[in-house]
Amino acid sequence: MTTIASVQHLSRFVDQDVRLRGWIYHKSSKGKLHFVQLRDGTGIAQCVLFQKDVPEALFEAVGRAGQESSLELVGRVKADARAPGGYEISVNDGVVHQAVDGYPISPKEHGPDFLLSQRHLWLRSKRPWATLRVRDAVITALRQFFDSRDFLLVDSPVFTPSACEGTSNLFEVEYFERKAYLTQSGQLYAEAAAMAFGNVYCFGPTFRAEKSKTRRHLTEFWMLEPEMAYATLDDVLDLAEDMLCHVVQEVLRRRRPELEILERDTAKLEAIQKPFPRMTYDQAAEILKNHPDSTFRYGDDFGAPDETILSNMHDRPVMITRYPKDVKAFYMKRDPEDPTKALCVDVLAPEGVGEIIGGSQREDDLDALLTRIKEHELPQEFFEWFLDLRRYGTVPHGGFGLGLERTVAWICGLEHVREASPWPRLMYRIEP
């Protein structure tokens, strides 16, 4: 039996006979020879079948086999500059498992509606392949980063009894005799875990029933939320900065070919180095006040065009701190130097991508948090356990939430976050 090789590691088998198992990505025939671009999941390799070198039945079978036909080909690996990837298989044997005709996704252009409806097949194409391999590297780098810093993974529940930040925009589900909601953030549970384990993070799916139809929104997305006991806003900023640098470095180290397929300008990723620019809301407001394209009014949150203006001013993520308390969540601690502000941060990715991280130092004072819950008209009974964290050994603490798909979209240079998810869930799309 000939050695089974993967396209990824083809260079290890030069001048050896190997067996490749996969699918036809593309084929072109010239009379007495076929060129088969064989896709095996790890990459694409060019295989050449000369009629005189292979069994007649195989030559005819390959001739009839269209795009995405499944097959195994056996042959010698040769370095050949004419072949994409630099290696080529001179085929002498093989078998077509299933000859396909009429595969829906041709090498030509397609629209997003069609491609999303064919997501189960679209995954096989080059761009999704490259994108999802970058996503894998991002996730691996994130876990590695937190593990190396002794953060413990403590996941938060998906079913929750009520809202973390407010009652709107939640998906409601039947939960036996009562209602439950799909989580929109694991943060409150991460805070409890931080009091038990010190530094923790949770990483899982979150859900927003917001009727958003933009390139930045999914109804289901993955969020990574670290939480640190005995931490201040500055600690949160430092952590976010180190984390993003590590993730980008790891993607550059491990996923160069994928970034090339995506035609990503890697110079823009090389520029992601410490320190990131940091400014306060007031400083950002001053910039927007004088900007012709902004309709910003002091006291409001920044709109999407405002974020674009601010992020385009820098070649690396910009960290904006200390927003007005009224536009931010109830659990954020107020700035002791200016009680109208919250000790919070938004991290805006460059190139107009916008917000990928939102974080804060948390309110650790029981009475202040009680007041805040009343101000926001939240049902206190659902937050008693959360208030317990302030009753029994409260400490300064903080953390942030990182949107995975937005981060992947930024690193890959995607137009829309839906491509950063293998099975994107959008307001008007839940299939396949």
Next chain:
RNA sequence: UCCCCGAUAGCUCAAUGGUAGAGCAUUCGGCUGUUAACCGAAGGGUUGUAGGUUCGAGUCCUACUCGGGGAGCCA
């Protein structure tokens, strides 16, 4: 929820209110170096749905359905 845009062959798109078209894909034939090959031939249509205007509607009008982009909100 609001604003803008779109829907014609499997896909991407054309068609001045007057005969429904092309490229790709598919099928068949040809070709020993293709990279989204090339050359020749064939099949493929209830123009999103329902009404209306008109001698005549893919084209104009109304409603609906589905989708795309954006706002707000957020990661």
